[in-house]
Amino acid sequence: MSWHCASRPVIGNLWLGSMLTLMALMVLASTVVNGHAPISNQKDQGKKYTGAGTTSNLRNIVIGRCYHYMSLYPDTGDKNCTDIWQELIDAVQKKDPCKISEEDYTRLSLVSAQTIPCDKTLLWSRTNDLVHRYTKATQNFITLEDTFLGFLFNGLMWCGKPLRPGMNFKSCPAWNECDKNSISSFWKMASAAFARSSCGVVNVMLNGSADGDIARKESILRTVEIPNMDPARVSEVKLWVIDDIQGEDKNSCDSKSLLELKQYIEEHNLKYSCIDNYRPVQALQCADNPDHAACNRCNYH
Template sequence: MPSQRGSERRRQRGVLLAGVAVLLLALVLAAVLASALTRGKEEARPEPLRWQGRGTTRNLREIVLGRCYGYLAERRAELGDKDCLKIWESLKDAFIHKNPCSATTEDYRPLMELASHPISCNKSLFWSKTNDLVHLYTKSSHRFLTLEDTFLGYMLNGISWCGDPSAPGINYESCPKWSECESNPGSVFWKMASKMFAEAACGVVQVMLNGSIETGAFRSSSIFGSIEILNLNPDKVSEIHIWVMHNIGGPQSESCSGYSIKKLKNILEERNFKITCEDNYRPVQLLQCVHNPDHPDCSLCTNSTEAP
């Protein structure tokens, strides 16, 4: 009898061990299968589209919200009723999960409506190829506003964004350059914002151009030449002052009497604008001389004015 009991126990133990082995084998197979399926899904996930421009700015949400709150608190307290979270959501909805070569003005219309605000007459300052100088001037004088000094322009100036049909819907690696496709998110946005900025201008309007560029101070293909001057309203704008600025030390490639400036004047005159042009507008030239006090060009900071 003891022998039979021992044999029964050994059989039970063997069955139990076999069951445990089968269970372990099943668990291992399940894990291997799950891993293979996961790898398959990862391999099937499409790569983000590749472009030549820089990708979406990292921490885009935090940057936009930070600029939004900062602008409302420090620059335009009267715009305090703007909802920064809604503004961010409207920007995100304009491009996330979308092909970045299929952006439309309708994508950005909600954003424009949320972020737009009136601009006082005699405050609008347009520019072309004078980015650093014009914004150095607006920051120091506080007399004028460029597009980048408005609420909308301030929030998005200098950053990049674009969507992608694949997850996570935002391409952080690359975005299309303006030359790669016309309807990319940045191009559509800035053209639309520039049009809105020009339409809002009233009173005396200022324009700062670069007279040290060999290709000419005015280019009809620029945002200013192709969008902004075409959307200035002659019934609202009383006069346009053109400032042709030269780099300290030159070159002085073009002045108010130059070919491209004459072309600009003809375009504006055909639209019945009153125009004046000034080489090296003195307040801006003095600002240039702050950074070049010993240069001969700054000894007198002379300027010249040409009648239209």
């Protein structure tokens, strides 16, 4: 009798320990199944990046822009705005924001595809404000930001969380914070698609007053857009070298930087031409600076 009385607490403790272990395993399995990170991974969920977090009300903005663009340009076709939003979510959610590739956006690119008229493509490098003032004023050319895909996401920020659904509204990687982040990979994908769909004469507005090479070797123009042009469809790449109306003339069509860019373009079997201070663009600059010497009627030609 004394042996049985002594052994009961031991058996009870073993049973209790087994049940506690089983319950702990069940809780852990539940957190994994439901997409919640284990405690050891909680730090990954709270990682701080140097960029701003996902834009507030991103879904409403994207879907609203989608319908607005189709109302402005009926030739865009009947796009499913909700599907487009879902493709963005599927591309980035539950993924490391620094491990998002251009391929992750393939489906988004397909459902947002658009036909670009020949001779209308206008690429740019280091002329962001001027090029969009020009396309808005003339409506004769289309930049990436004027396309359906570019219009939807221009100026917005987004990224997901590594192990959880939904978007990270606290912080996202800045453009150069990591090689394959959710924003840079998106714009590289969009730029490549824009270049591939271009035909006829492709115009490029460059800043002749910028320091250094007029088109840096790491620029989207050189790393993405020129390599993705189809020589069978693009008849010419025409560069517009535009000086700031108040700036210096640091680069022109015969400068070393432009001649090197010319060689790079021709290496991709593309025809090249160049013009300094394209007159219609300079006219727009002179509208804001009518008394500047460069806008003198005798010099303006």
